[in-house]
Amino acid sequence: MFIVNITYQTPLEEIEKHLEAHIAFLDKYYEADVFLLSGRKNPRTGGVILARADSQVALQAILAEDPFYAHAVARYDVIEFVATKTAEPLVYLKES
Template sequence: MFIVALSYIAPLEEIDAQLAQHVLWLKQCYADGLFLASGRKEPRTGGIILARGDRHALQQRLAQDPFALAGLARYDITEFHPSMTAPGLEVLAAPAEERAP
């Protein structure tokens, strides 16, 4: 699983101009099963995405984000293997073979 932290590197006016296209891109990533959750940071300096799958595939998909194509955001990826979750979020837990002893 991955946490992707987007940081805006352009004024909000430029972000807002690409927002509708970014949302369409997000919806496609959800439809493809890559993204699990997303939302903007507060204060509005970027966003967070929870993703699953392969790092290389994720990096390729992030490069297709309209924010990336327009040079509006930086993406920092952190991989982690959740071993515990709150009730109802068990789908986020790493498979048993990936959990630390």
């Protein structure tokens, strides 16, 4: 399991130019069951994605497709963790 911490590196006006394509990117990987949840930070300085992938290398390859990454408007910090405890509705995410 991975937490992807996205930090904008440019003004919001530049982020907005790529937002529609970024949302399409997110939709693609929700459909592929890679992304589990995502959203904007408050205040709006970036976003967070909870993802599951075979490896950090595989996830990095996916993130490289993000228009925010391709246009260098955001920085990505990836934290890998093992989900050993969950709330009951999320038990399917639990790892050994």
